[in-house]
Amino acid sequence: MQSIRWLAALPFLGMLVGPFFLNRVEPYILGLPLLLAWLVACVVGTAAVMAVIYVADPENRRPEDRR
Amino acid sequence: MSAALAIVAAGFVLALALGLYARSGREMGLEQWTVGGRGFGTAFVFLLMAGEIYTTFTFLGGSGIAYGKGGPAYYILCYTTLAYVTSYWLLPPVWAYAKRHGLYTQPDFFARKYDSPALGMLVALVGIVALVPYMVLQFKGLGIIVSTASYGAISPAVAVWIGAAAVTAYVVVSGVHGSAWTAVLKDISILGVVVFLGLYLPLHYYGGYEALFRAIETERPGFLALPEHGQSPVWFSTTVLLTALGAFMWPHTFASLYTAKDPRAFRRNAAILPLYQLINLFVFMVGFVAVLQVPGLTGPDVDLALFKLSLQSFPPWFVGVIGATGVLTALVPGSMILISGATLIANNLVRPLRPSQDDAATARLCKALVPVIALVCVGFALSGGDTIVQLLLMGYNFVTQLFPCFLASLMRRNPLDRRAAAAGIVAGMATVAVTSLSGLSLSKLAFLGPLQDVNVGVAALAVNLIVTAAVARLPAAQPRPRAAG
Numbered sequence: 001m002q003s004i005r006w007l008a009a010l011p012f013l014g015m016l017v018g019p020f021f022l023n024r025v026e027p028y029i030l031g032l033p034l035l036l037a038w039l040v041a042c043v044v045g046t047a048a049v050m051a052v053i054y055v056a057d058p059e060n061r062r063p064e065d066r067r
Numbered sequence: 068m069s070a071a072l073a074i075v076a077a078g079f080v081l082a083l084a085l086g087l088y089a090r091s092g093r094e095m096g097l098e099q100w101t102v103g104g105r106g107f108g109t110a111f112v113f114l115l116m117a118g119e120i121y122t123t124f125t126f127l128g129g130s131g132i133a134y135g136k137g138g139p140a141y142y143i144l145c146y147t148t149l150a151y152v153t154s155y156w157l158l159p160p161v162w163a164y165a166k167r168h169g170l171y172t173q174p175d176f177f178a179r180k181y182d183s184p185a186l187g188m189l190v191a192l193v194g195i196v197a198l199v200p201y202m203v204l205q206f207k208g209l210g211i212i213v214s215t216a217s218y219g220a221i222s223p224a225v226a227v228w229i230g231a232a233a234v235t236a237y238v239v240v241s242g243v244h245g246s247a248w249t250a251v252l253k254d255i256s257i258l259g260v261v262v263f264l265g266l267y268l269p270l271h272y273y274g275g276y277e278a279l280f281r282a283i284e285t286e287r288p289g290f291l292a293l294p295e296h297g298q299s300p301v302w303f304s305t306t307v308l309l310t311a312l313g314a315f316m317w318p319h320t321f322a323s324l325y326t327a328k329d330p331r332a333f334r335r336n337a338a339i340l341p342l343y344q345l346i347n348l349f350v351f352m353v354g355f356v357a358v359l360q361v362p363g364l365t366g367p368d369v370d371l372a373l374f375k376l377s378l379q380s381f382p383p384w385f386v387g388v389i390g391a392t393g394v395l396t397a398l399v400p401g402s403m404i405l406i407s408g409a410t411l412i413a414n415n416l417v418r419p420l421r422p423s424q425d426d427a428a429t430a431r432l433c434k435a436l437v438p439v440i441a442l443v444c445v446g447f448a449l450s451g452g453d454t455i456v457q458l459l460l461m462g463y464n465f466v467t468q469l470f471p472c473f474l475a476s477l478m479r480r481n482p483l484d485r486r487a488a489a490a491g492i493v494a495g496m497a498t499v500a501v502t503s504l505s506g507l508s509l510s511k512l513a514f515l516g517p518l519q520d521v522n523v524g525v526a527a528l529a530v531n532l533i534v535t536a537a538v539a540r541l542p543a544a545q546p547r548p549r550a551a552g
Contacts, residue, residue: 008155011148023138025280031276033291035292046149046151050151054335060331
């Protein structure tokens with residue numbers, strides 16, 4: 001599915017736009033200041049998004065990729 | 068000689084031995100020496116890419132910026148993550164093109180795509196200019212490590228010389244194969260050391276993370292978020308974007324793409340490497356613990372935060388283990404940078420001017436240039452007063468200027484010709500050079516409002532885009548297949 005690719009926009013939104021709204025120290029989430037906790041969540045989310053894209057990409061299912 | 072210094076020296080020797088071992092039984096021609104014969108699998112490509120991104124910068128610079136600036140340090144977590152996202156689509160076509168045309172270096176790619184050896188030479192120049200601050204920061208890191216591990220017996224200046232000599236010897240001996248093997252060793256040790264420090268130090272001094280952050284918040288309110296002015300959210304956003312676009316424009320990173328056997332390695336890494344980013348979190352912890360435990364470091368000295376704290380917390384032998392890890396984090400990227408710099412000059416500046424020069428002569432020239440480049444960087448390392456992060460950001464401002472014409476060259480029909488590409492690069496580079504030499508920054512221009520905090524590299528990128536677009540619209544000197552614009 002081509003549209004799954006657009007998931008890749010989420011990390012950009014989270015990291016580039018998020019800090020404008022979440023630029024605070026408190027409350028602490030899992031012991032981390034709010035802004036740091038948000039960015040860590042974005043990093044983990046990015047890995048998940050890219051894993052989904054990898055699995056959904058037909059390019060990676062061919063036995064030998066020789067493009 | 069202290070126990071710490073002995074362990075650091077042992078780290079050097081081990082790395083050198085691995086380099087010699089990796090080289091054994093291989094003919095070191097140009098292709099073997101620079102791109103490992105294009106035979107590296109997922110694991111090695113992963114390590115080389117991670118190896119370049121986890122450098123002295125992560126180790127000393129990351130803790131230094133957390134110590135010195137607080138919240139703005141978080142940008143380090145973000146930019147490589149975003150770079151990996153783009154790498155999923157950008158790297159495989161570059162790899163395929165490089166393999167088809169037998170390319171060795173980054174300028175080779177631009178020269179071939181734009182059918183212009185002159186553009187290749189321009190890109191090579193950009194690469195060399197940007198690599199110098201990057202190499203300087205590795206040497207500065209080595210200097211800090213060796214001099215700290217000797218408990219002051221060796222001055223930082225002498226330590227820089229020792230470090231530079233070691234990196235040079237290492238590179239001349241082994242080329243890129245040595246980098247891959249040392250990267251294995253380096254990644255295991257940095258993972259172990261940084262995770263240990265990041266867990267142990269906050270627990271030891273504060274009993275937990277939240278207690279650590281609360282203590283800092285009480286002492287310095289707002290330090291753990293972004294400030295209103297200066298390194299504000301606008302700065303954060305533009306810096307992350309700039310460095311994410313630039314991450315793969317470094318000549319040595321670009322060249323390491325060529326070492327892969329299969330483009331799928333890049334796609335798989337795009338999902339795995341962001342998690343690897345989280346190592347930075349532990350590095351930040353070290354810097355944050357240092358804020359209240361070893362206060363008073365300012366200016367370039369913030370890069371000492373990790374070691375000052377370690378000296379205060381651990382026995383000499385463990386300081387030595389940390390130092391040896393630090394040496395490895397400088398050695399892997401340092402060797403890649405020296406190889407790239409030497410290859411750029413030999414293959415992309417000298418060779419176009421001397422068409423008779425064959426591969427063997429180019430390889431010989433490469434090896435001869437390594438000590439020369441190292442010497443130049445030692446000179447800068449001993450004279451400059453910038454922090455590790457400032458140096459890195461300056462290099463990023465330079466390499467990112469290559470991004471627009473790189474992206475255009477991947478399109479099915481490239482909207483740019485060589486003149487537009489060259490004009491854009493020159494305009495962007497000139498903007499960066501003028502602003503960094505004159506110390507001009509947007510923050511002095513009050514009428515810009517919140518835009519004052521935009522990273523100056525982004526401003527240069529905007530100039531670059533405007534000039535590129537303008538030149539691309541000029542009537543073509545020779546007929547092109549498609550009307551401009």
